[in-house]
Amino acid sequence: MEASVMARFPLHSQPLFSSSPALSARSAPPLSISNPRPSTLALGLDIKNRFVTRCSVDGAVKVEAEVPVEKSFPPFPTVMDINQIRNILPHRFPFLLVDRVIEYTPGVTAVGIKNVTINDNFFPGHFPERPIMPGVLMVEAMAQVGGLVMLQPEVGGSRENFFFAGIDKVRFRKPVIAGDTLIMRMTLTKLQKRFGIAKMEGKAYVGGNLVCEGEFLMATGSASE
Secondary structure (H helix, E strand, O other), X not given: OHXXXXXXXXXXXXXOOOOOHHHHHHHOOOOOOOOOOOHHHHOOOOOOOOXXXXXXXXXXXXXXXXXXXXXXXXXXXXXXXXXXXXXXXXXXXXXXXXXXXXXXXXXXXXXXXXXXXXXXXOOOOOOOOOOEOOHHHHHHHHHHHHHHHHOOHHHOOOOOEEEEEEEEEEEEOOOOEOOOEEEEEEEEEEEEOOOOEEEEEEEEEEOOEEEEEEEEEEEEEOOOO
């Protein structure tokens, strides 16, 4: 009985893990252009490499260094710098909350940025343990970007000041903290030149995430009005 079983199921003397070249080639492929990873990567032990290997059509191998993170972000464009902004807005420290305008379409829209830093004067009190930009100042900063649209000659904005006439549907989506760059877009949706009244839609972003939005009603007027 045992002999017949052994005849039907012969024992193999070859070990379970063979060191033959064929099996070794399957378990640990050699390094090549098509397989530049070492055998440790084949086992799932990924190792970050600071170089990118590219193969051209003629088979040549070109090694390019990755762009460092400090060089990978392009700078914001400058449509209006801080001096031009100061020539238009009447606000001054500590209530000038627009550092640069990066896009401007006359009489239609403007995009401004506010660099939020720990040195801003509101952070020591809001809050000492968790520096968060107050929502009312985000609204104020957005309104100032709107003022850059309203006070331009293209909109008939030759007067000295502008004021809040109302704010509606304001929502704060995420907190803005020290180190963030607040990007604010204000779009003029309705203008009554006779009365100097403008309705604007505003949205503010940090890193592409919406942090604040609302509808603004503003009025222009001279200092004596």
